[in-house]
Amino acid sequence: APCALAPALAVAAFLFAVPPAPARAAAPADSARVRAAQTGTLAPDRLQHASLSLALGLGAGIATDAPAAALATPLALGLVKEWADRRRGGRFDPADLAAGLAGAGLAVAAVAALRR
Secondary structure (H helix, E strand, O other): OHHHHHHHHHHHHHHHHOOOOOOOOOOHHHHHHHHHHHHOOOOHHHHHHHHHHHHHHHHHHHHHOOHHHHHHHHHHHHHHHHHHHHHOOOOOOHHHHHHHHHHHHHHHHHHHHHHO
16 A cells, blocks of 8 residues: 555655754844744754654554554653653653654554555
8 A cells, every 4th residue: 555655654754854954153133033943843853853753653563563552652752751851950842742743643654554
């Protein structure tokens, strides 16, 4: 079922193909725009969470032939990571978990399509 995998593969290709924006010094007038790019939905950190969750989910789901493992593995690891961030004085970021959920969802779709 190659057609069933097309949406998941397209999103995965996008996540891995889009390089982070080159670093440059921000002018004071640009600071709000720069901050929005650093913390927004498509911020590099969020894309890293999504792509790592996709990769971990695919690995777990394909290894076990279980879409549930493709969801549970990256979500559990994401929760542990956010908990560790908080324990080290950082903050627990629900947006990072949401990005991980998006990647895990793509992994579930891909593993389910491979089972057909």
